[in-house]
Amino acid sequence: MRRDIFQAIADPTRRAIIVLIAVQAMTPNAIAEHFDTTRQAVSKHLKVLTECELVQPQQQGREIYYKLQIDKMKEIDHWLEQFRKIWESRFDQLDNLLETLKKQQQ
Amino acid sequence: MKHNLQFDFEADKVKNTLTIRREFLAGRQLVWDCYTKKELLDQWFAPKPLTTKTKSMDFREGGHWHYAMVEPNGNEYWGWTDYIKIQPIDFYTSTDAFSNAEGEINESLPRAEWVVTFTDKGENAVVETVVTYKSLEDLEATLQMGMEQGMLATLEKLDELLVKLTGRE
Numbered sequence: 001m002r003r004d005i006f007q008a009i010a011d012p013t014r015r016a017i018i019v020l021i022a023v024q025a026m027t028p029n030a031i032a033e034h035f036d037t038t039r040q041a042v043s044k045h046l047k048v049l050t051e052c053e054l055v056q057p058q059q060q061g062r063e064i065y066y067k068l069q070i071d072k073m074k075e076i077d078h079w080l081e082q083f084r085k086i087w088e089s090r091f092d093q094l095d096n097l098l099e100t101l102k103k104q105q106q
Numbered sequence: 107m108k109h110n111l112q113f114d115f116e117a118d119k120v121k122n123t124l125t126i127r128r129e130f131l132a133g134r135q136l137v138w139d140c141y142t143k144k145e146l147l148d149q150w151f152a153p154k155p156l157t158t159k160t161k162s163m164d165f166r167e168g169g170h171w172h173y174a175m176v177e178p179n180g181n182e183y184w185g186w187t188d189y190i191k192i193q194p195i196d197f198y199t200s201t202d203a204f205s206n207a208e209g210e211i212n213e214s215l216p217r218a219e220w221v222v223t224f225t226d227k228g229e230n231a232v233v234e235t236v237v238t239y240k241s242l243e244d245l246e247a248t249l250q251m252g253m254e255q256g257m258l259a260t261l262e263k264l265d266e267l268l269v270k271l272t273g274r275e
Contacts (some may be wrong), residue, residue: 015120083124084115089153091113091128094140097150098132101140 008052014045018068025065122239129232134224137231163181167192171207186211197223216244
């Protein structure tokens with residue numbers, strides 16, 4: 001099943017995990033310490049985030065560290081950028097309309 | 107011709123809101139009219155190359171706006187806005203939805219709450235639009251609808267235009 005990036009960040013705990021590991025890669029145990037939840041629940045969230053390629057597990061010695069994939073986060077910004085352009089286009093037209101109306105009023 | 111007008115576009119991924127702030131070279135009353143009168147809304151609301159067609163509009167608290175965004179090939183995408191609170195010429199709040207030509211709301215597509223506020227900035231007006239979605243998935247679904255509606259078909263042209271325009275500043 002293809003996991004959706006927006007589905008991944010729709011969950012508040014997963015968003016908090018993202019914020020946490022944005023600063024530095026962390027082990028599941030270290031991440032779990034920050035939440036009032038079980039280690040299993042955190043593992044489940046990490047699994048979803050990994051499937052969306054938002055985080056990447058990296059083996060370091062005996063521990064696995066989870067690292068944020070910055071490029072994937074940028075995908076979300078890309079979506080928003082397109083939305084921004086829709087509004088820009090819309091406002092351009094409103095500028096023109098206001099210009100016309102002002103001329104009519106004079 | 108083109109002025110350096112304020113334009114802020116902020117997404118809050120925690121609160122699921124989009125805040126869009128834009129300054130216009132006109133007084134508040136005129137800008138208010140453009141947002142609240144169908145014959146004016148029809149001239150700007152749908153981004154190019156789409157055009158806006160109002161089927162019915164009753165701008166009052168409890169009233170609605172039923173409209174279509176029309177593609178150059180004639181395809182119509184219907185929308186329905188419910189007006190909740192109106193205080194001329196300061197603000198209005200509304201709920202948007204996707205619908206059909208009969209005005210039946212498509213419940214499977216996301217709805218969003220809009221708060222549209224009008225303020226003075228010298229002789230200009232600033233409009234702040236805060237759109238709140240239930241979730242980020244809703245926001246994404248709305249974006250995807252936008253894609254399908256061909257809103258982004260002319261983006262490259264728009265980019266060129268923007269480069270030209272900003273080059274003038």
